[in-house]
Amino acid sequence: MADVALPLDELGAHPARSPWKLAWDRFRDHKAACISAVFLALLIVVALAAPLISRYPPNYLGFDPVVGPSWAHWMGTDHLGRDLWSRVIYGARISLLVGFGSQALAVTIGVLVGMTAGYFGGWLDSILMRLTDIMQALPGILLAMLFVTVLGSSTRSLILAIGLATWPVMARVIRSQVLQARRLQYVEAAAALGCSSFRTLSVHIFRNVLGPIIVLATFGIPSAMFTEALLSYIGLGPPPPSPSWGRIISDAFPYLEVSPHYMLFPAIALSVTLLAFNFLGDGLRDAFDPQGAD
Amino acid sequence: MPVWLGVVFLAFVLVHSIPGGPFDTGAIRPPATTALLEDHYHLNDPLWKQFGYYLGDIAHGDFGESLTRRGLAVSDVIKERFPRSLILGATALIVALLVGIPAGVISSVRRNRPTDYTVMVGATLAYAVPNFVLSLLFILFFGLKLGWFPLGGWGTPQHVVLPAIALGLPWAGLVARLTRAAMLDVLQEDFMRLAVMKGLGPVTVVVRHGFRNALLPLTTVIAVLTVELITGSLIIEVIFGIPGIGQEMVTSVLAADYTMVLGLVIFYATIIFIANFLADVSYALLDPRIRNG
Numbered sequence: 001m002a003d004v005a006l007p008l009d010e011l012g013a014h015p016a017r018s019p020w021k022l023a024w025d026r027f028r029d030h031k032a033a034c035i036s037a038v039f040l041a042l043l044i045v046v047a048l049a050a051p052l053i054s055r056y057p058p059n060y061l062g063f064d065p066v067v068g069p070s071w072a073h074w075m076g077t078d079h080l081g082r083d084l085w086s087r088v089i090y091g092a093r094i095s096l097l098v099g100f101g102s103q104a105l106a107v108t109i110g111v112l113v114g115m116t117a118g119y120f121g122g123w124l125d126s127i128l129m130r131l132t133d134i135m136q137a138l139p140g141i142l143l144a145m146l147f148v149t150v151l152g153s154s155t156r157s158l159i160l161a162i163g164l165a166t167w168p169v170m171a172r173v174i175r176s177q178v179l180q181a182r183r184l185q186y187v188e189a190a191a192a193l194g195c196s197s198f199r200t201l202s203v204h205i206f207r208n209v210l211g212p213i214i215v216l217a218t219f220g221i222p223s224a225m226f227t228e229a230l231l232s233y234i235g236l237g238p239p240p241p242s243p244s245w246g247r248i249i250s251d252a253f254p255y256l257e258v259s260p261h262y263m264l265f266p267a268i269a270l271s272v273t274l275l276a277f278n279f280l281g282d283g284l285r286d287a288f289d290p291q292g293a294d
Numbered sequence: 295m296p297v298w299l300g301v302v303f304l305a306f307v308l309v310h311s312i313p314g315g316p317f318d319t320g321a322i323r324p325p326a327t328t329a330l331l332e333d334h335y336h337l338n339d340p341l342w343k344q345f346g347y348y349l350g351d352i353a354h355g356d357f358g359e360s361l362t363r364r365g366l367a368v369s370d371v372i373k374e375r376f377p378r379s380l381i382l383g384a385t386a387l388i389v390a391l392l393v394g395i396p397a398g399v400i401s402s403v404r405r406n407r408p409t410d411y412t413v414m415v416g417a418t419l420a421y422a423v424p425n426f427v428l429s430l431l432f433i434l435f436f437g438l439k440l441g442w443f444p445l446g447g448w449g450t451p452q453h454v455v456l457p458a459i460a461l462g463l464p465w466a467g468l469v470a471r472l473t474r475a476a477m478l479d480v481l482q483e484d485f486m487r488l489a490v491m492k493g494l495g496p497v498t499v500v501v502r503h504g505f506r507n508a509l510l511p512l513t514t515v516i517a518v519l520t521v522e523l524i525t526g527s528l529i530i531e532v533i534f535g536i537p538g539i540g541q542e543m544v545t546s547v548l549a550a551d552y553t554m555v556l557g558l559v560i561f562y563a564t565i566i567f568i569a570n571f572l573a574d575v576s577y578a579l580l581d582p583r584i585r586n587g
Contacts, residue, residue, distance in 0.1 A: 133300070134300035135304070137298070138304070141525040146547075149547055150308055230426060256438065
């Protein structure tokens with residue numbers, strides 16, 4: 001039989017594109033998300049290269065206190081005469097570390113719990129879901145506050161506390177995703193071909209829930225950073241002289257009237273970062289879930 | 295109910311695993327006195343037994359008294375302070391709905407036009423800026439620079455304005471997005487086209503036919519908002535010096551006043567349960583499709 005060359009172009013067929021390529025194409029259409037991605041990449045570089053960019057050590061005392069922005073001090077100085085620019089740059093490290101670290105923890109626990117509950121069902125599912133019900137019954141910030149009090153105030157315990165307080169949301173969403181994915185034909189086929197439960201879960205189902213996980217974690221990062229700043233603001237963050245944004249903002253409160261720049265610079269840094277992560281999350285959600293987007 | 299008990303237990307275990315005991319205050323007293331004190335409060339009993347005592351007490355409405363302020367009952371503190379937090383939260387809820395719903399409706403009607411984009415960027419902005427940053431900006435501009443409102447404190451209606459807006463505005467952003475999404479679903483229904491075709495004015499069509507149906511998904515949001523307004527008010531009350539439950543919570547956590555922290559956490563959990571229950575009930579009441587199964 002001779003091959004019949006179909007006039008694909010005339011039929012209006014598209015070249016095959018992988019789901020990831022499709023997602024990437026949709027993401028590129030989201031301008032705010034792209035700008036945010038560039039900004040956040042820059043922020044990460046700045047945080048990593050803080051010693052090179054900061055100009056002064058972040059805890060060096062000895063400049064005139066609470067002076068406005070100048071060429072010598074781009075963001076002015078704080079109430080103890082430290083260079084604010086250097087402190088804000090180093091503060092980005094803490095904020096990003098807590099944001100990414102806590103969400104990595106939350107995703108790990110959430111994936112383990114959610115996938116186990118969704119895939120195996122039965123009594124295991126009931127127990128795990130009651131547990132997440134209990135964890136979710138308390139507001140995340142309150143839970144994180146209690147965990148920090150138990151664990152002590154440090155960057156590491158903030159990561160642990162916020163991670164432990166936010167995994168139930170992840171677990172719940174991942175469980176419902178797994179419940180849907182389980183019914184997909186190729187997952188049934190994998191099981192029929194003799195894949196072990198572990199392989200079915202870790203290879204076939206995981207690939208399916210990866211999109212929602214990325215989106216959830218992207219929205220989780222700014223809310224973790226917000227919680228970190230809030231806990232630092234009320235004094236439960238890493239102890240001084242650690243330059244956490246939340247603490248700088250609370251230190252600046254008494255100087256609000258005399259020199260608003262002291263509060264404004266760290267506040268802008270925090271707000272713009274949170275905004276960028278939210279836009280990035282919007283873009284990723286539209287990219288991975290075109291039905292949900294409008 | 296089992297979940298509520300689980301929450302009480304979780305909070306109890308967490309508070310009891312905070313390092314250090316309530317009598318490690320550095321006060322000098324004979325070891326025998328400390329032992330007596332610990333005995334009196336059952337601190338040397340196993341944890342499950344202590345939990346039993348505690349449950350028995352709260353069943354009688356007795357949440358114990360403050361560890362750091364003698365003679366101050368936790369339930370009295372709640373009775374005195376909760377009304378203030380409630381006024382703040384309720385006003386913030388009104389702000390969130392009053393700003394968020396019209397913004398969402400306008401955005402959905404002008405879908406994919408500049409108005410829509412502006413409103414949605416504004417919503418994300420409101421949602422992303424932390425409420426304590428918003429509070430400080432409000433204090434700076436409307437309190438210090440313009441002098442329109444008091445910087446903090448409690449007592450007159452003027453004291454409520456800035457904190458309520460700071461607390462409610464971020465959630466107005468969320469409400470706007472959800473209203474828009476719900477409206478977009480409704481606007482493409484056939485009955486909407488029918489309403490236009492039978493000659494109703496655009497306002498009537500959007501408000502009477504569109505918005506009434508979009509209202510439904512919003513009722514569940516109110517339960518979520520209750521939780522968010524409670525946690526949000528922790529920091530807002532601290533910044534504006536409002537003597538409510540949130541401020542008490544932060545003070546007690548910092549002062550290691552464990553009975554107070556535990557009592558307040560249980561109180562919060564109870565409110566959240568009630569809010570979720572009410573949301574379920576109102577959902578069923580508003581939607582005949584759910585009510586009649």
